[in-house]
Each structure stands twice: as structure tokens, then as C-alpha cells.
Amino acid sequence: MPDQPHSSASPKRLLTIQDVSCVGQCSATVALPLVSACGVECAVLPSAVLSNHTGGFPSWTFRDLTDEMPRVEAEWRKQDIRFDAFYTGYVCEPQIDPILSIMERCAAPGALRFVDPAMADNGRLYTGFGPDFPSKMARLCKGADYILPNLTEAALLLGREPVLEGYGEAFVEDTVAGLHALGAKNVVLTGVSFDPERLGTAVSDGSSILYDFNPRLPRMAHGTGDVFAAVFAGAVLRGLSALDASALAADVVCASIEATAESHWYGVSFERAIPLLVSRLP
Ligand code: PXL
Numbered sequence: 454m455p456d457q458p459h460s461s462a463s464p465k466r467l468l469t470i471q472d473v474s475c476v477g478q479c480s481a482t483v484a485l486p487l488v489s490a491c492g493v494e495c496a497v498l499p500s501a502v503l504s505n506h507t508g509g510f511p512s513w514t515f516r517d518l519t520d521e522m523p524r525v526e527a528e529w530r531k532q533d534i535r536f537d538a539f540y541t542g543y544v545c546e547p548q549i550d551p552i553l554s555i556m557e558r559c560a561a562p563g564a565l566r567f568v569d570p571a572m573a574d575n576g577r578l579y580t581g582f583g584p585d586f587p588s589k590m591a592r593l594c595k596g597a598d599y600i601l602p603n604l605t606e607a608a609l610l611l612g613r614e615p616v617l618e619g620y621g622e623a624f625v626e627d628t629v630a631g632l633h634a635l636g637a638k639n640v641v642l643t644g645v646s647f648d649p650e651r652l653g654t655a656v657s658d659g660s661s662i663l664y665d666f667n668p669r670l671p672r673m674a675h676g677t678g679d680v681f682a683a684v685f686a687g688a689v690l691r692g693l694s695a696l697d698a699s700a701l702a703a704d705v706v707c708a709s710i711e712a713t714a715e716s717h718w719y720g721v722s723f724e725r726a727i728p729l730l731v732s733r734l735p
Pocket of ligand 1: 472506508579675679
């Protein structure tokens, strides 16, 4: 049978490990639609189930699913279920070892690891994480093919005070070098800005840093890091370079924010940016 250019390439299967916040447009409820929109199969291992996320709602329920992880891994190993990629997001400390075990033992040959150290923003850890959590998260970053910290997460991973403004390229180079020294192959640092009008990412493969900037939008929104990471992982699995995947992810974040009504405070309307995402994939 002659080769069929698109259908013959078998679709990749990614496993995302992060919480299911039932309401709130973050984590798994963002990864599933966006990774799928990239044409990549998205399996989900929930790290916890919350009624809603912790970023602005007054309260929430939280069911920790750590105990389920080794049971699920044992079942996958019995059936020889493997993944072409892993994408981790919001997880808690006791889950680091079970996750490392799954990434080691349920990997297809050449499987990629994407680690979004989702634990902090705007200079502060998210509610519920203690001050020693960043050093535990650093263990997931070791051996990752791509890590996607924002400036706050990067500083905390390095045991430093977050610096969010008034820095230059030398600061970014030093931060990125520190993150590579943790054992990450590629670093995608988000929230980088050298000029008040523009916000972007620094993408490093360990030998050079490339930048991508978009106009800074006048509002911040919850869940944009999760949108960025999901699109980035999906786009890399579709063959985009790290810089192109990062630029696409940033464009989808901007389009999502622009599509979000002013009164919609707890997330972004990323659903409206799916046509743009699909149109930009090869
Ligand atoms: O978007 C990051 C995130 C993911 N999951 C939960 C959160 C947050 C940020 O607050 O609370 C449960």
C-alpha cells in the first residue's frame, strides 16, 4: 500500500499527570482538549480531584489520589501500556516518586518528559504548598526533556528570591543556566520581559537562548500557564521546534485571554482559541 502522508504516521500518546479541578479551566480539563486539538492522544492520570482550583475561589474540596498511582502503574505494566510522552503539572510532594516510577517504567522508546513545575506565580507559592516543596519539584525537573517554569517557579526551584522586574538578559542567562544544572535538557522560561510593552519566553537548549515576545495584554488571567504547557507539549509532539511551539503556545494564550469576558475571573476561554491552534499545526 502506498504511503499516506498524514494517516500513516501513528498518532502519539501523551500521559498528563495533574489534578482534575472539576470547575476552573485549569490542569487536566485544559490539557485534555488542547493536547487532543493538537492531534495527540491524551491519557490522564489525575493527581487529585478538587471541586475547583485554589486560585481565587474561597474554598475547595481536595481528594488526594497518590495511593492510586502505584495501582494504576501496576495495571499498565501488566498490560504493557506505554506512552510516547509525559506531561506533569500540579502535583504534590508524595507523588514525585510514584510519578518518576511511571515515567521510567511506562515509557515507549524515546518518550519525552515535559515538566511544568506548576506551584507558584507572581512571587508566591500557590496556597497549600510549603516552602520546601520547590526542592522536591526540582527532582521532577532532573531528567526532563522540557521544563516550563514561570519566573517565580524558576527562582524557587533555584532556592532564590523571585525577581519579577528590572532584570536584563544576563539575569535570564544565569537563571536558565541554573535550571539546566538541575538536569533539564531544554528550558522554556515564561513571563520574561525586558520592556513594559512586551512579554515573552526564553527558550534554551543548553547552548543558546532564543526569545519570543508578544504585546503585553492589559490583564492577567488564571490558568494561562496550563494552556501554554498543554499547547507546547502537543505542538512539540507534532514536530514543531521548541521555539515555534513556544510561539504558538503564547499566541494561543493571548487569543484565549482576548476571548475571555471581563467578568470571567477564574480562567480563560481557551475553547475559543482552538480553531487558531488547529490552523497553525502542520
Ligand atoms: O493553574 C495551576 C493550578 C492547577 N491546579 C490547581 C490550582 C492551580 C493554581 O492555583 O489551584 C488545583
